[in-house]
Amino acid sequence: MHQLGSQLLWLAGNSGLRLEEVLAESIGAVAAMHRDACDLDHPGSPCSTVAMVRCAGSALEYLVLSDSVIALDRVNGEPVVIQDKSVDGFASDNARAASSGRDKSDKSALFTLIREQQQVRNRPGGYWVAQVDPSAADHAMSGFVEEVRGAALLSDGAALLVTDFRAMDWPALLTFAYEQGPSALIAATREFEDRDPDGSIWPRYKHRDDATAVVCRL
Template sequence: MRTELVSEPGDRARPNEDFASLALPASGLGGALVVLDGVTPPEGATGCLHSVPWFTARLGGALTELTVSCRDLPLSEILSRAILRTAEAHQSSCDLSHPRTPQATVVVARWSAEAVEYLILSDSALLLESPDGTVTPHLDDRLALLPRSALATDALVDATVRNKEGGFFTAAADPTVADRAVTGTVPRVDVRALTALTDGATRWVEKFREGDWTDCFTYVRKEGPQALLDRVRALERADADRTFLGRSKTHDDATVVYVEL
């Protein structure tokens, strides 16, 4: 088995709000990965005393432990329990009903000798490669499908589409959001390798159009996750007129996890 994990902040002066983990049980028969992209709030109140990195560390740690130790539970139930556990850690001190309470996108994959299970919530990505080289992207594209007018201001997003029906969902403080995640199961024999990426890394495909998802997967497999992040950073620096980046931040936290089964 080959595993690689690379994560770096968009700004070296700020903490990385992403979280990534790999777990390989001692049985040798399976494993799991967890990738979170913490949502950077706008300036102003969030109702919470804690930082986004505090939240992603708590939620990511709970997801990792539960995914490995509760292999009989579906991933949606595991996400629900992890959100509840994290909420309980700060509900007495924070207003968890605030629309900008700390939150994150989620990718979880778990494999055994029989199957590969996956869960995606919001705009991080999971790519599965079959033995014949076919790459299948598993995405939660609800945010991407919203009209630009719905995302015009932070206040409008919070009032109308963030964690609301007809909008998009992230893991915050409500455990029922786990039922909104994109989930599925693929026979283990149909998966040769997998890659999880936060949207700071998916810029290679989604903003800079360097290739499609198959090209992205091939790049990671051949050159490695760090090479992909290095290329994204170079493209960001070169986009001085913001032809590709538009209103997006110049550099975003970026994470890539690659696993060959």
């Protein structure tokens, strides 16, 4: 994912391409680097969600692909929250049942979920991630928002305080992130995860999810 990130940063800052085009070009470039040495047709090939913002005159351009979240803090009005929930529809009843009340050492729910998602990833009727197919960028959520004074770009695991734990709303999360920073935001998320390691209060597939957060003021 480091290679994809480097490509995204370079193209977003050094080309006139729209963010969808930046993403498509970057996916294609990284896939080309590995085509001769890796089995890119394997459904388990490395993949990533993507969240990007870029200043565009008086507006902020954004892009979200898969289950990351962008919360845009507007000068006037409520935050604009961009979240792709398409992946949420691809967890079977069996995987959900295995997750409910599971033992901490039981990884069957997570393995079941991964296998099922691999079968519908980057396919019509499924959901889309940054993997090896540049056309995934066509399925990203993107656009422009005026009068934005800040933003939080979050992996789904860093958005849990709002999306799952209901410990705060989006304005409160933005305020907390501005004042305390992304490390404190993730630490607060870990505290809630540790209160419920088995997922009995807040059902989920992992005790702790991967969490990445970027906070910016404009």
